[in-house]
Amino acid sequence: MAEGLVVENLTVGYHWENGFSKIINDLSLSIEKGIIFGIAGESGSGKSTFAQSIYNSLSYPGEIISGKVYFEGKDLLKTPKNELRRIRAVDITFIPQAAMNALNPVKRIGDQFNDVLEAHGKSSAEYEQNVMEVLKMVRLPPDILHNYPHELSGGMRQRTVIAMALVLSPKLVILDEPTTGLDVLVEHDILIDLKKIQRKRGFTMIMITHDLSILYEISDQIGMMYAGELTEYGEREEMINSSAHPYNYLLLKSIPRIGVKRYSGIRLAGNPTNYDENSKGCQFISRCPYRTYECELAHPDMNIVSGGNHHYRCLRYPQWKTDEK
């Protein structure tokens, strides 16, 4: 199967007053072409850093220490700045967090579309059809091209940002919590529309979020991040029905459901932690209810559940599953 994006041994961190702290540690991942890959994690788990790193848009004090990010055989982290600029919005695109403020307040939307086209040497007359098409996809009337951003609602601005990012038909779309600050219904509508567009155009979509219900609703494959590492990733059904890592299992348990009695078994306790460089053991150990002495001694490698694409990083799989009963 063709790969949309391959990440190898990515290590990223931030400089701060007294040194440097790693946020993402040795992360490897391969994402198939044409799917929606959702990544979830708590605050501080490094998911936004991951999104910026694979787009190579991380700026100081963040720094990518090592790793490779292959897109169509090219390492994006080694691509010269100028070439990177040329493939942005054309081959790969990024829809940012807080997309509501991503539009220039003093220019009409139409002019901002023209700026994107101009940046990539396309004439606005020639691409008018593309603009109309992409606006229709995100369900915005063509009139908004005459509007200024402040005349639109938050949801409309969000849709405008998505349309702008998709106007040149990129093959890879990275979304970093694209619906932050919108109400649940608008958020839901936008993501369902996004999925429709993705299915129609067939691009690879990497979506980063902390909203589990959305993640499980629209993704084809799901990855869970904890303390700068992927704890588990695989097909959506596997992730829902047969978690191989306690983190995902407990997160799923934590989603309240209407009409179902509150879960009263083992819960996910404690606070999210950052990557701990001094720990020899599992990064999740402080919050794992299934931990034993062996978890403290060795760092678990990424393993695959036999005969599939289901990866997990836990020493005690599948024993922990029997612990619970």
Add this chain to the structure above:
Amino acid sequence: MITTAIPVKYIFKRLIIFVSVFFGALTLNFVLPRLMPGNPAEVIYQDLIKASGGTINTAYLHQLEAEYGISTGKPIYVQYLIYLNDLFHGNLGVSISFYPEPVSAILIQALPWTLFLVISAVTISFFIGNRLGRYAGINRNTGKDLAIDLFSMFMAAFPAFVLAFILLDIFSVYGKVFPIGGAYSSSITMGFNLPFIFSTAYHAVLPVATIILTSLGGWVLGMRNNIIPNVNSDYISFSRNLGMKDYQIKSIAYRNALLPNLTGFSMSIGLSVSGVIIEESIFSYPGVGMYMITAINNLDYPLLQGIFLMVIIAVLVGNLIVDILLGFLDPRIKQEGE
């Protein structure tokens, strides 16, 4: 909602504010001199008595009062109406220090020089300052930024009159490169011809340079501080993520950062009409500022009142123009006004 090209409502609102503030200022200009003891006629009358050492017929005082349009005997509202009536007929009274020259004649003669000085200096300073500030802001935390910041802060803190004297000393007194004073060479007749224009520009170099150098710092630091949050804003990072070219990104950041400075520009055009007094008197430039010094030294109330009036008009008109301009440049302001 599609916006109309000309924000009629917004402009109308600005005009109403303009007219009401203008009347408020006129009234203040009327009240202030009347709060002071005595009047110009009495000043001259007393001077004459002192000079002659004897007595002078009080009829002369009444004649002076009539000449200066002083009507302290009448009720205050009548005085106010007379004041307004005179004002709209261009009658600002007669100057004391340049007796019997009417104030309006002095102002008409002095104002063009000041406007020429101020507008050319402030425009050049605004342009250079914003460019430097933009450069410093985009290259922030580098050596270039530090050099520009230090220079700007030094120049902003440097007293204008000291700089004026230094320049005058170096380039006129010892260097003899530029003239020592005046607005144009006395050997040239005034008129729209090449020698006159050249001579005017030549005489303006030092005063204009002084104003530019001392006002530059404010623009540089203002622009730098405006552009830094803009460069880090969400819409700039989105523009980068869409692969926009460097010049596009810079122009987006620059336009957004320029808006607050534009308001400052209008203010300084207005205020500078009175603010270049020091430069004008040091370089003996025949502008409003030089007359203002004379007026203050001679208790020339009518002339002072006339100059204040002009400063008021300059500040208000400058603000009105930029308010309207901002309505076009920043769509958000226009909407608030509607």
